[in-house]
Amino acid sequence: MNDPRAWPGSVRVFADYDRDFRLDADVVVVGSGPCGAVAAYELAAAGKSVVLCEEGPPFTPADYEIDGALSMSRTMREGGLRFTSGTVLPTMQAIALGGGSLVNSAMCNRTPDFRFQEWAEEAELSRTSRAELEPHYDAIAEFLGIAATPDEVQGRRNLLFRDGCKALGYSAESCPRNVVGCRGSGECFTGCRPRAKQSMDISYVPAAIRLGAQVLTSVRVERILASGRRATGVEGRVAAPFTGAPGPSFRVDAKAVVLAAGVVATPLLLQRSGDLANASGQVGEHLQFHPGTSVLGVFPDPVEPVFGATQGYQSLHFLREGFKLETLWAPPGVLAVRMPGLGHPLKQALLDMRFASVFDGIVSCRRSEGRVRERGRSLHPAMRWTFHPDDAAVLGRAIWHMAEIFFAAGARKILPGVAGVPDELHSLAEAEVLRTRRLRPSDIVVASTHVFGTTRMHGDARRGVVDEDLKAHDMDNLYVVDTGVFPRSPAVNPMFTGMALARRSALALAGRV
Amino acid sequence: MLVGIALAVWALVRLALGYPRRDPALRQLSARDQAFVRAAADAVFPPGGALAISGAEAGTLAHVDRYVASLSPRSRVLIRLLFFLLEHATLFFPAPGWDGFRRFTSLTPAQRAAVLEGWGRSPLAVRRTVFQSLRAVLTMAYFANPTVLRAMGLAPLAIESPVVDADLLYPPIGQPRSAVRATPADRERCVPRTPLDPHGPLDPAYREPA
Structure with a gap:
């Protein structure tokens, strides 16, 4: 087990796809950012067969660009030029194995208790408090060496x-x-050359592969497959790194589907899958940032x-x-x-x-909100937000x-x-x-990379998209585990709380599949 | 009829004629784009002064072309629209002087600076946003020049990347997995893990040419 090439799981890269393919799994996870990577790992650790789909490629140090503009154009969706209408707010979402963790500054703050109490009141939550999430924060902190x-x-x-x-x-x-052995290079945003930052591509994702997970990079999930209240899998196309040029098609059939595509992409995916999980009409609404x-x-x-x-x-x-x-x-x-x-x-x-x-x-923000919708039939978002x-x-x-x-x-x-x-x-x-x-x-x-709210968690199925286990209210086996489930701002950097919620959700799902 | 023809000729001359020949080494930018970026870069970063190198001398044009090439088709259109807008916005927000309505690239350096200053200091937020967008593109390109970063004392330091498990799993982007060269033994290779010395050697790409 010392040689990663002998691990039971696998990773596929763009060069591996020469024809259409189809896979089966207990769970398919869409998105390898902090929340998706944690969910994939915990499900694999629970003995489930897991396929983790990521649209971006894995970056090695040879692929990093120290130059800011070129780095953004390679690691960010729309080359880092994504912005909202209404109030113009530049916002960046990563497209890479490991998602935003590859290019964020690794801040791991626990949401303060007073904010959880506000969430509980506003979103009618009974099991989402600092005390409830503390064991999940602790487990992730230990795994990643957060200090x-x-x-x-x-x-x-x-x-x-x-x-x-x-x-x-x-x-x-x-x-x-989530940094071990920092050398003070100040290069978190362009990829950590000293390999000190424990971004998901070098931490949770390899750990999931070690436990048997199959990781598909450079694949774009375009549709969630569903029958009645059950999601049956996902399908999409191979996407060339940087250009997104479509390649062979693929399909993963699964007993459960976990969405962690991000606050912007997850609602788009639900919308283009027949407006799935949207009886409440809340999918894509309440777009919020930390400007x-x-x-x-x-x-x-x-x-x-x-x-x-x-x-x-x-x-x-x-x-x-x-x-x-x-x-x-x-x-x-x-x-x-x-x-x-x-x-x-x-x-x-x-x-x-x-x-x-x-x-x-x-x-x-208490009063600044917006919405995200498909731009035409593309997978690009039209975001409106008002400061x-x-x-x-x-x-x-x-x-x-x-x-x-x-x-x-x-x-x-x-x-x-x-x-x-x-x-x-x-x-x-x-x-x-x-x-x-x-x-x-x-x-x-203003600018912002912290986003939430578009698939919000709510105790009332008429007012939110997912319940406290992050299961879609309208579906039996569809989960959303990215920070889109936050009812409102977490008051601090959102990554750690998103991961803690994802871990809790994955453990609940593992008991059901 | 005559007025229409005159207007069409004027539009043709204003929009398309009189630009220097396009540098064929640049893949994305048209002759007009290239002229605009060169002129705007030297308006923002003129020759001489505290940092001697000018925007054009810093290779801003080539960097912008490379940057635009790396963007999605939609983003490319947006960037080129930005250049087009500022090239011709002198029709509505002219430069000082009787000839201030000429296109941006036909203005004198002082007029160009005044035009951009007007956008940057405008009471209209949308004009300031347009200016900031242009400034962002040009500034990031200017800073890509190693001479600029060295002069500012901000060039990146030399860093050796240790080999981790992931390096045995992922090949460089675009290559097959057989391109993975690292072996398990490479993980044991001794790589410094101490805090960097801010006065230590620079990354090879940013070192002074020998």
């Missing part, structure tokens, strides 16, 4: 955030991450931001006020997009980046607190990136404008 980011790989740009928070009496927590924005601060001495964990520190101090603050690093070309102006002043400002740290704030002024005002407060933290940490200036506010603010007194002015949605450039 606080050690100081020796924080780098100065993360420690400045900690220092600023401490000076102001705000909490600052070293980010818990976020960043502030750049420039310090008197070099920060050398090229070294340090991508997101090493966070503050959970303001969760009840509706926002979370954290540090951020990304490929420099991506971060520089938010620098103001052009010409020689811009070039001068770019030289400041060596002296810079970047913080970002994300908002748990409500009340939520924008919360983000405005987050920007003010980031300014406070920067100046408390000794920044000589900040670049808030807010329309109508000076490009550079040189003191807390100058930054006061950020506190006193109520920002409008159009004043702030």
Whole structure:
């Protein structure tokens, strides 16, 4: 068992498909992101035959692009150019074995208890609390080696955030991450070259293969097969890496179907499968994000931001006020997009980046919602989402607190990136404008990769798509286990809670198949 | 009739004529796109100054072409529409001067900068979004140049990737599984796992040419 090539399971890649094929399994899982990978592993561990379908290819270090633009064009759907209408919100969904875990910053936060209580009240849930999910969080944390980011790989740009928070009496927590042996490369978003991040492609997916799972990469599931209240399998086509050009067709017949295609793709798949599991009319509704924005601060001495964990520190101090603050690093070309102006002043400002740290704030929206629908007959989404002024005002407060933290940490200036506010603010007194002015949605450039709500969990079958085991209310054996089941924002980064819910669901399903 | 013909001729001249010959090495961008990207890149990143290398000198055009080639057909259309819009939006948002209605690539460098500044500082959010989109494409391309990143002290460091179980399962993208070269013994190969030195050697692709 020491040689993965001798494991009972298997992985197929694009070059393996030369003809149509058909497979049987106890369970077919669609999507190999954090939630799908956990579900596939737990089902395989329970002795079930599992087929895991993933539209993207597996990436090896040889396939990573350090360059930000090219990396996004290879690892993200629509080349990283996906955005909502209504309020223009760039949003990225990965297309790769391991899904978003390949290109996220590995933050593993447990949803706070107060938010679970709100979920329970609003969505009539009785078994979804922090205490109920704690054993699942713990099991995943142990499997992935989730731990606080050690100081020796924080780098100065993360420690400045900690220092600023401490000076102001705000909490600052070293980010818990699914990373083992971090070297502080700051390259989480383009693929971890040191192989320290335990993304699903190198953790749960190989573990599932070791237990016998069959993994099909570069296959696009286009339809869920169903008869009455029972899902009978899935079918689709091979999809060439990067171009998506269709190849041979395939079909997997299964006793149960688990959807983990993501908050955007899962509802599309249900819609194009005869509007499956949608008696409630909720599929594709309640599209929610954590819209976020960043502030750049420039310090008197070099920060050398090229070294340090991508997101090493966070503050959970303001969760009840509706926002979370954290540090951020990304490929420099991506971060520089938010620098103001052009010409020689811009070039001068770019030289400041060596002296810079970047913080970002994300908002748990209460009133900003949208929907996702098929764009024509394609598998691409048409997403509409509106950033409500009340939520924008919360983000405005987050920007003010980031300014406070920067100046408390000794920044000589900040670049808030807010329309109508000076490009550079040189003191807390100058930054006061950020506190006193109520920002409008159009004043702030926002983006988000945290998505939820489009297949929401609800105790009332008329108001939600899945129950607390994440089984579709309308179906006997169809499960949705991605973060689309969240009734509302989890207040923190969603990956870990999605995985915990997926694990609970998989264990329940294992007992039924 | 004459007015119609005159308008058609004017539209033809404005939209299609007078662009430098297309660089055939670039697969995606038309002659107009290439002229626009070159002009816009030098408006955003002009020659000289703190970072001596200009947008055009940094190879922005080739990078944008490569980036566009990597996108889906729909995204390619959107990007090229963005270039088209800004090339001709001077009809509605002219540059300073009596000749400010000319297409973007026909303006002087100072006029081009003023046009883009106008989009970036506009009270209309949609205009700012258009500017930010263009800036994003050009900035990411500018930063792909190793000289730029080295000058800023932000070039990526050299990192050796250890071999893990997954490397014995997956071949590089597009290749058959027989292309997997790693063996179980490679997992034991000693690779540094200590924190990186921010002043350590750069990734080979970003090192100063010998």
